[in-house]
Every structure is written in structure tokens, then in C-alpha cells.
Amino acid sequence: MSVVEAAYREHRGPLLATLVAELRSFDLAEEALQDAFAAATGQWPGEGVPRRPAAWLLSVARRRAADRRRREETLTRYLPLLITSPGQASERDDSLALLFACCHPALGRESRVALTLRFVAGLTVPEIARLFLVPDATMAARITRAKQKIRTAGIPLRFPSPQDLPERLTGVLSVLYLLFTEGYRSYRDELAAEAIRLVRLLPGAPETTSLLALMLLQHSRRHSRRRDGRLVLLADQDRTGWNALEIAEALTLLAVDAPDGPYRLQALIAARHAVAERAEDTDWAAIAALYAQLEAVTGSPVVRLNRAVAVGESEGPEAALRLLDGLDARLPRNHHLPAARGEMLRRLGDAEAAREQFERAAELAPTDTERDFLIKKAG
Amino acid sequence: MKYALLMYSVEKSWAEADEATREQVYAAHGRFSELLRERDAERGGEELALSNTATTVRVRDGEPLLTDGPYAETAEQLGGFYLVEARDLDEALEFARQLATVEDIIEVRPVVEHPAA
Known part of the structure; x- marks a missing residue:
């Protein structure tokens, strides 16, 4: 990786946040930062990397933004600017805002994820x-629309007020978890x-x-969950191969009294796996008991399915099959x-019924890897 | 920024409301206006007469065509609006949430402000 690429990875996010807050425009901030990285690509290899790369990039981006604004003054004069809080100083505050x-919440769910x-x-x-498996143009249009809504509707670039915070925080957490699972899945x-x-x-x-604990626990397995491009x-x-530091941090985070919300229950389940040596x-x-709690909180049929698998391990296949009954409609x-279901039937020795279920599963499998895996099981 | 808070309600229930209910609703609007004034946010607003009194005008083949009734025949109809000044959408939504305890649906729309020529 080149030094500019490394700087891009490390500083792009925080710099963009700072610039959006200062310039009060998404577009101008993006363009100015792009200019700054382009300048770095031209200058750093010959002249050497500046002592403080982030500060260098920020000051170049500011100058370029001022140039662009002068050039486009007549165009942008009447466009509404993003609403920011004055005096918001630190990089962390800008990123959070x-x-x-x-x-x-005034943005659609897909827009929230895309903007983030x-x-x-x-x-x-x-x-x-x-x-998201959509054409580039579709995604570009979605992001443009969302930026427009932020600007025109006056969605502010600031930390929410105390009375709005709990609801807003819940929304942010769900976007971040989605972002994480997208990264994990792919x-x-x-x-x-x-x-x-x-x-x-x-x-x-x-x-x-x-x-945070839940993410750390899942992330800690990243080097072991794939071998030669195949799922393990x-x-x-x-x-x-699991990252012991991350597991230790997650376990510390969970070792407090806290209400059993959905993230905590999922993290406690992941923690049970993390502490099992083999x-x-x-x-x-x-784990089955935690899934039962999670099912009570969320009412999710997917949770019930996972619970059934855990019960299959702890109590045996008959109990698991009983929990799977009635899930087909949902x-x-x-x-x-x-x-x-096929796995439980196989354990009960009903090879014929198991095969039928694995064939049905293979028909529904979304990826070739999973389909091949299931066809092999069906024998 | 200026926002319009457009109030949509099931008209039938308002048309059939008794005197006591109407008084309660008007009192709630009075309190809402008071809140806006305290925050120096009130910029206007009106109650609209029922949609069966509306007349809709369109141009068809170059001729104005009048129809009796509102533009869209839906159970919920625009029944009135407030214009409010708010620092951003969050504040406008705070007003809208207050108003939603009185009316069924509140649509928050930013007002386009044209620069003085």
C-alpha cells in the first residue's frame, strides 16, 4: 500500500466529517478532500510525506474548497447550507454529528445505510x-436524493438533544450493526x-x-471463519486463531449488570461460544436458554430457528423438531x-426424510457454496 | 428555517364531533399556539373548512374545468396548517410531535425561501 493510500484509509473518515461540519456542504467537502488526496499523490512521492499528514491534507482541502466556492459562488449562493452547531470543535464531535x-429517522432506512x-x-x-447488489447509477441517485433531503429539510449536523437521544441512538446502533453484518457477510x-x-x-x-461486545466477539473469529476461500x-x-484480546474486552464489557436487550442477549450467546475451548x-x-429469552424479546422466527438448533444440541433432535413445527409459514x-430439520431427522436415523429436507434446502439456498454443501448432505 | 406543519385528519370524526369535543380540540390548538409564541416560532396558520366545501380547478384541453370537492378524495383531508420558524428539522419535528397529540397526521414540509431580489 502506498503512503497516500494508507493516509486515505486512516484519515479519510475523520477529515471528511471535519470538512462537512466546517464547509456545511457534503458535495464541497467531498470534492475538496478528493482534491487534497490528488495533491498528495502528486507531491508526497517526490517531496516526502509531511510530518503531520492529516493536518497537511486538511489545510490543502480547505484551500481547495475556498477556490471552488469562489468559482461557483453565483451557483451556490442561494443553496441552503447544512445546519451545524457553532463551536463544535473536536474531530470526534464532528464524526458523531x-x-x-x-x-x-426522517431518512428512509436504505438511505441511512447508504449515507453512513x-x-x-x-x-x-x-x-x-x-x-447492495444495485447498479452504480441507482446508488448514486439514492445518495444524491438523501443529501438533498438533509440540506433542504434542514436535518441538522449536530448531536441530538437529550430528549431525542435515546430514540436516535437506537437508530444509529441498528445502522451500525447492519454495516457490521454487511462487512461480516461479505x-x-x-x-x-x-x-x-x-x-x-x-x-x-x-x-x-x-x-460493541457482540461485534468484537464476531469479529474475533475473522481469521478462522474462512479457509482457502471457503466458509468454515x-x-x-x-x-x-480467534483474537483473544477482543474476546477478553467483550467479556469485560458484558460483565456488568445491564438490562437484557436484544444486543446483550446476542452478545451473551456469542460469549458462550467464545469461552468454549473446543x-x-x-x-x-x-445458549438455548438465552435464545429462549431472545425469542421472547424479539418474537423473531429466525431466533426460534436458532434456538431449536441449540436445543437439538442440549436436549436432542425430538425437542428441536417440536420447536421447528409451525415455522414454515413464517x-x-x-x-x-x-x-x-434434515439434520435432526438424520440424527434420529430417518435417512429418507432427512434427504428430502436437504434437497428442499438446496433448492432454496441463496449461494452456490451453500447449495453444494447441502446437496452433499442430501447424498 | 421555516416549515409548514400540514394537519391531516379523518374529516368524518370532526364533522360529527359534539360541542364538548370541539371545545377541547380548540383549547389544545390554543395551547399549541401559546407554545409557539413562547418560542417565538409562530409565523401563521389557518383552519380550513371541510373538504366538501372545496372546489377544484384544472385545465383540460385549454379550458378551465371545475369540480365540486377536494383534489383527492381520501378519508384523511388537509384540515389546516401552521407556519413555524425552527432552527432545524429536529425542532420542527418537536413541534409536530406536540401537534400530533391533537390531530391525526402531521406532515412537516420545509418552506422554500426565496432570496430577496
């Missing part, structure tokens, strides 16, 4: 488009790491802490349901 603006990825995590439009560790960085910026509240199931992962040491009864296209 930008994060809360991007996750504002673009302006807080610093992904490019084509990268975001690929993540094996983009740096995206998952960015989500973790952003959660760390947020003010400490029980669900924030729990979400939790039971088959090399546990010595797969066969897993405390499935405890999860008609989910391949994990027939796969779980």
Missing part, C-alpha cells in the same frame, strides 16, 4: 452499490472494523456497550429451516 445526521457508508465509513459509490473485515470504530465513538449506554462452520474453526465444550443448555423461503 455526521453519523447522527446520516442516521436521521458513504460519508462516515468513506466507501465509494460503486463499493456501496456492489454491497468478508470485508475493514468494514466490520469501521463499524466497531464508530460504535466506540458513541456515548456509553447499555445497548451500545452490548453491541463454527464447530470446525481453529479456535486458537466445540464439544460448548454449553448448549445455556419462514417459507429460508433454507436454514429445512436444513436444520
Whole structure:
């Protein structure tokens, strides 16, 4: 990686946040920062990297923004500017203000995620488009519309008021968790790491802490969950490859009295896996009990499916099959349901019924890797 | 920034409301106006007569065409509006949430402010 690329990765997000807050315009901030990185690409290799790269980039971006504004003055004079709080100083405050603006409930859910990825995590439009499997132009249009709404509707670039904070924080957490799971699902560790960085910026509240723990626990397995480009199931992962520091931090975060919200319960489940030295040491009864709690809180059929799998480990296949009954109507296209049922039937020795279920699962599988895996199981 | 708070309600229930209910609703609007004045946010507003008194004008083939009734026949109809001054959308939404305890639906729309020529 070149020095400019390294600087881009490290500083782009915070610099963009600072510039958006100062210039009160998304577009101008993006363009000015782009200019600054272009200047760095031209100058650093020959003249050497400045002593404080971030400060260098910021001052170049400010100058370029001033140039652009002068050139475009007549065009932009009547455009509304973003509303910011005066005197907002630190980089952390700017990043937080930008994060809360991007996750504002007045924006649609898809727009929130796209804006956060673009302006807080610093992904490019084509990268975001690929993540959501839409054409670049569609994603570009979505982001442009969302920026327009922020500007025209007066969505402020500031930390929410105390009475709005709890609701707004919940919204931000769900966007950040989505960002994390997108990174996790697509094996983009740096995206998952960015989500973790952003959660760390947020003010400490029980669900924030729990979400951080949950992310750390999942992230700690990143080097073991793939081998030669293939998915490795939790039971088959090399546990010595799990990041012990991250697990330790997560366990510390969870070792406090806190209400059992959805993130905390999920984190406690992940923690049970993290502390099992070998797969066969897993405390499935405890995990099944946590899933039962989580199901009571969320009412989610996917949680019930996971609970059934845990019960299959702790109590046996009959109990698991009973929990799976009645889920078909609620999860008609989910391949994990027939796969779980097939596994339980196989354990009961009913090879014929198991095969039927695995075939059904293979039909529904969304990726080739999973389909191949299930076809092999069906035999 | 200036925002319009557009109030939509199920008209039928307002048309059929008894005197006591109407008084309560008007009193609630009085308190809301008072709140706006305290915050120096009130910039105007009106109650509209029921939509069955509306007349809609369109141009068809170059001729103005009049129809009896509102533009859209829906259960909820625009029943009135406030114009408020707010520092940003968050403050405008705070006003809207207050108002939503009185009326069914509040649509918050930023007002386009044209620069003085």
C-alpha cells in the first residue's frame, strides 16, 4: 500500500466529517478532500510525506474548497447550507454529528445505510452499490436524493438533544450493526472494523456497550471463519486463531449488570461460544436458554430457528423438531429451516426424510457454496 | 428555517364531533399556539373548512374545468396548517410531535425561501 493510500484509509473518515461540519456542504467537502488526496499523490512521492499528514491534507482541502466556492459562488449562493452547531470543535464531535445526521429517522432506512457508508465509513459509490447488489447509477441517485433531503429539510449536523437521544441512538446502533453484518457477510473485515470504530465513538449506554461486545466477539473469529476461500462452520474453526484480546474486552464489557436487550442477549450467546475451548465444550443448555429469552424479546422466527438448533444440541433432535413445527409459514423461503430439520431427522436415523429436507434446502439456498454443501448432505 | 406543519385528519370524526369535543380540540390548538409564541416560532396558520366545501380547478384541453370537492378524495383531508420558524428539522419535528397529540397526521414540509431580489 502506498503512503497516500494508507493516509486515505486512516484519515479519510475523520477529515471528511471535519470538512462537512466546517464547509456545511457534503458535495464541497467531498470534492475538496478528493482534491487534497490528488495533491498528495502528486507531491508526497517526490517531496516526502509531511510530518503531520492529516493536518497537511486538511489545510490543502480547505484551500481547495475556498477556490471552488469562489468559482461557483453565483451557483451556490442561494443553496441552503447544512445546519451545524457553532463551536463544535473536536474531530470526534464532528464524526458523531455526521453519523447522527446520516442516521436521521426522517431518512428512509436504505438511505441511512447508504449515507453512513458513504460519508462516515468513506466507501465509494460503486463499493456501496456492489454491497447492495444495485447498479452504480441507482446508488448514486439514492445518495444524491438523501443529501438533498438533509440540506433542504434542514436535518441538522449536530448531536441530538437529550430528549431525542435515546430514540436516535437506537437508530444509529441498528445502522451500525447492519454495516457490521454487511462487512461480516461479505468478508470485508475493514468494514466490520469501521463499524466497531464508530460504535466506540458513541456515548456509553447499555445497548451500545452490548453491541460493541457482540461485534468484537464476531469479529474475533475473522481469521478462522474462512479457509482457502471457503466458509468454515463454527464447530470446525481453529479456535486458537480467534483474537483473544477482543474476546477478553467483550467479556469485560458484558460483565456488568445491564438490562437484557436484544444486543446483550446476542452478545451473551456469542460469549458462550467464545469461552468454549473446543466445540464439544460448548454449553448448549445455556445458549438455548438465552435464545429462549431472545425469542421472547424479539418474537423473531429466525431466533426460534436458532434456538431449536441449540436445543437439538442440549436436549436432542425430538425437542428441536417440536420447536421447528409451525415455522414454515413464517419462514417459507429460508433454507436454514429445512436444513436444520434434515439434520435432526438424520440424527434420529430417518435417512429418507432427512434427504428430502436437504434437497428442499438446496433448492432454496441463496449461494452456490451453500447449495453444494447441502446437496452433499442430501447424498 | 421555516416549515409548514400540514394537519391531516379523518374529516368524518370532526364533522360529527359534539360541542364538548370541539371545545377541547380548540383549547389544545390554543395551547399549541401559546407554545409557539413562547418560542417565538409562530409565523401563521389557518383552519380550513371541510373538504366538501372545496372546489377544484384544472385545465383540460385549454379550458378551465371545475369540480365540486377536494383534489383527492381520501378519508384523511388537509384540515389546516401552521407556519413555524425552527432552527432545524429536529425542532420542527418537536413541534409536530406536540401537534400530533391533537390531530391525526402531521406532515412537516420545509418552506422554500426565496432570496430577496
